Amino acid sequence: MIEFKNVVKQYPNGFRAVDNLNLLVHEGEICVLIGPSGCGKTTSMRMINRLIDISSGEILINGQPNTELPAEELRRQIGYAIQQIGLLPHMTISDNIAIVPRLLKWDEDRIRTRVDELLDLVGLDPDISRDKFPRQLSGGQQQRVGVARALGADPPIMLMDEPFGAVDPITREVLQAEFLQIQERVGKTIIFVTHDIDEAIKMGDRIAIMRDGHLVQYDTPDTILAHPNNRFVRDFVGTDRTLKRLGLIRIKNLMDASPPTCTLDSTVEEAKQCFVDYGAKSVFIVDKDDGTLKGWVDKEELKTNTSLLDAMYEAHWVDIAVRQDATAREALSAMVARGFRVTPVVDRHGKLVGTITLKALQDLVSYDPTSTATTEAVSNVG
Ligand SMILES: Nc1ncnc2c1ncn2[C@@H]1O[C@H](COP(=O)(O)OP(=O)(O)O)[C@@H](O)[C@H]1O
Ligand SMILES: [Mg+2]
Numbered sequence: 051m052i053e054f055k056n057v058v059k060q061y062p063n064g065f066r067a068v069d070n071l072n073l074l075v076h077e078g079e080i081c082v083l084i085g086p087s088g089c090g091k092t093t094s095m096r097m098i099n100r101l102i103d104i105s106s107g108e109i110l111i112n113g114q115p116n117t118e119l120p121a122e123e124l125r126r127q128i129g130y131a132i133q134q135i136g137l138l139p140h141m142t143i144s145d146n147i148a149i150v151p152r153l154l155k156w157d158e159d160r161i162r163t164r165v166d167e168l169l170d171l172v173g174l175d176p177d178i179s180r181d182k183f184p185r186q187l188s189g190g191q192q193q194r195v196g197v198a199r200a201l202g203a204d205p206p207i208m209l210m211d212e213p214f215g216a217v218d219p220i221t222r223e224v225l226q227a228e229f230l231q232i233q234e235r236v237g238k239t240i241i242f243v244t245h246d247i248d249e250a251i252k253m254g255d256r257i258a259i260m261r262d263g264h265l266v267q268y269d270t271p272d273t274i275l276a277h278p279n280n281r282f283v284r285d286f287v288g289t290d291r292t293l294k295r296l297g298l299i300r301i302k303n304l305m306d307a308s309p310p311t312c313t314l315d316s317t318v319e320e321a322k323q324c325f326v327d328y329g330a331k332s333v334f335i336v337d338k339d340d341g342t343l344k345g346w347v348d349k350e351e352l353k354t355n356t357s358l359l360d361a362m363y364e365a366h367w368v369d370i371a372v373r374q375d376a377t378a379r380e381a382l383s384a385m386v387a388r389g390f391r392v393t394p395v396v397d398r399h400g401k402l403v404g405t406i407t408l409k410a411l412q413d414l415v416s417y418d419p420t421s422t423a424t425t426e427a428v429s430n431v432g
Contacts, residue, residue, distance in 0.1 A: 051077045052098060052207065052239060056107035059093050059263075067093040069263035070107070075256075080233065080240040082254035084247065085286075090263040091243045095209050098241065099128045111207070126150055129200030129208040129238075136196065137184040143169070143195050144180040150202040168198040171235075173228055190221035197229065201236065208240045214249070226252055247287055251275070251294055259283055272298050292415050296379035299414065301372055305395045305404035312347075313338035314358070321358050325349050334394050334402055335362050341401040343367040343394055367400040374403055382411055 052075040059068040068090040075081040083091045096102040098109055100121045109116045116124055129150075137146050144165045151161045166176040172194040184192055193214060200208055214222045214229075226249065233240065244250055250257050251271045258268045259282075267279040275295040278284040287294070310328035312321050314335055324333045335344045335358070345364040355361035371394040372381040385393050385408055395404040 051075065051110075051112055052241070053110040053113075054094070054107070055110065057094070057097065057104055057109060058106045059090070059097060059102065060105040066263050068097070071263070071265055073258055073265060073268060075239060075241060077239050078237045079255035080242050080253055082250040082257045083241060083243045083260060084245060084250045084257060085260035085266075087245060089260040091245075091260060092211055094260070095211055095241055095243055098207075098209060099125050099130060126154060126203060127205050127207060129202070129205040130211075131196045131200035131208065131213045132211045137192055137199070139184055142181050142183060143174075143187070146184070146195060147199045147202055149199065150205075154203055156203075164202070165198075168201055169195075171201070171232055172198045174198075189217045190225060193217055193221075193225055194228075197225075197232075201232075201238075204236075206239060208238045210240060211243045212245070213242070215244070222249075229253070248294070251298065259286060293379055296382060296411070296415065297377045299378040300374070301376050301378060301381050301395055301406055302374035302404070304378060304410050304414065305374065305406045306410075307404045309334055309394060309402055309405045311336055311402060312358070314344055316358055318352055318356065318358055318361070321347060321361075322352055325352075330392075332392065334405075336402050340399070343371055343396055343400055343402040346370075346394070367394070367396050367402075370394060371396040371400070371402075372406065373398060378411055378414060381406060385411075 054071045054073040057068055057071040058066060060066045071090075071094060073081075073094075083094060085091060093102055097104050098111075098116065100116060137143075144162075147165045147168055148161045151164055156164070165180065169176040169179055174191060174194055179187065179191070179195075184195070187195065193216070196213065197210075200210070214225045217225065230253065242253055244253070254271055256268060257271055257274050259266045259274070261282055267274060267283050269277075272295060274283065275287060275291045275298070278287060278291070284291075310324055310330040310333040312324045312333055312335060315338055316324075316335075321333060324330075332346045332348050334346045336342060337344055344367075345362045347358065347362040351361040352358075370388070370390075372384050374395050374397055376384075381393070385406075392405050392407050394402055395406050397403050
């Protein structure tokens with residue numbers, strides 16, 4: 051846990067880069083600091099590991115003021131990854147990652163194992179990359195090494211200053227996704243600086259929005275998108291914040307988990323009973339052994355057909371269903387494209403696990419009448 055208490059950074063020229071910052075970063079969470087250039091993000095971050103001195107106030111790490119330890123010792127407990135990567139060009143990848151473990155005087159066997167483990171963690175093949183020099187790697191690969199190095203001695207805290215800022219947008223998305231997976235395993239307390247709101251929404255458990263050295267709003271991404279505090283935050287998150295919110299919500303949390311279902315080998319009588327039981331207009335047909343979605347049948351069709359196979363619409367689940375781990379935003383576009391009112395939801399093997407309606411998505415966004423994006427999203431759906 052990291053706590054800023056009335057933290058001020060005033061430069062000798064009188065300029066206050068950080069002005070009375072109060073912020074609580076929870077254990078094991080990613081706290082994203084975001085705001086326009088010059089608002090004090092980097093300064094705030096660098097006061098944590100004392101690369102910049104505080105003018106007044108204090109920063110507590112697990113309740114202890116960060117001034118209590120010698121700066122060197124403090125920094126060994128805090129991983130630091132920056133946009134410029136900061137890999138030492140004349141040292142191999144392995145030596146770069148080993149910097150902090152060597153400072154801590156780990157034995158060489160332990161260091162070697164740790165380096166390979168970290169390379170593996172960040173998605174680089176140890177045998178291929180270990181003895182290379184930074185210039186022999188791509189920008190994205192160097193960025194990964196930067197993350198590996200920050201994790202070197204397994205510090206409980208990580209400071210990351212626009213760590214993916216220097217790579218192209220596609221590589222950045224890959225690195226973001228990979229880093230979130232890593233974080234799921236390592237559970238560090240992380241301060242992550244960015245000026246990209248989409249990155250903040252994706253990476254942050256909580257987002258701290260700063261302006262002119264002040265904290266303007268500190269909330270979960272969903273709350274920031276649904277209830278921006280003021281005009282500055284509203285403008286900062288952008289006009290499409292309703293759609294961004296939909297991008298945060300997984301279909302499995304919205305779906306109805308008891309879909310009207312019968313199996314491929316059901317008789318017409320059994321299928322008719324399904325319509326009665328569920329009160330539905332369509333019933334989904336699944337494989338009786340593995341539950342894979344095979345298609346659907348409409349009530350009308352059962353009247354004129356003598357077998358379920360003749361009455362049903364056969365379709366591959368890829369073409370008619372949405373995945374339960376899809377976001378509401380992804381599902382919305384799929385549902386709009388297909389024009390279904392009720393869309394089946396499947397797991398990654400195509401097994402039917404629920405249904406989702408357009409109305410569920412509309413209800414989700416409609417409570418926020420101030421957002422024009424809501425109306426657009428819903429009217430586009432028609
Ligand atoms: N030594 C200094 N003297 C005066 N102002 C400074 C000094 N260093 C940084 N600043 C100012 O502090 C503000 C905050 O900088 P910084 O924390 O780096 O912003 P960012 O949010 O872009 O990371 C900027 O306006 C910067 O110009
Ligand atoms: Mg900065």
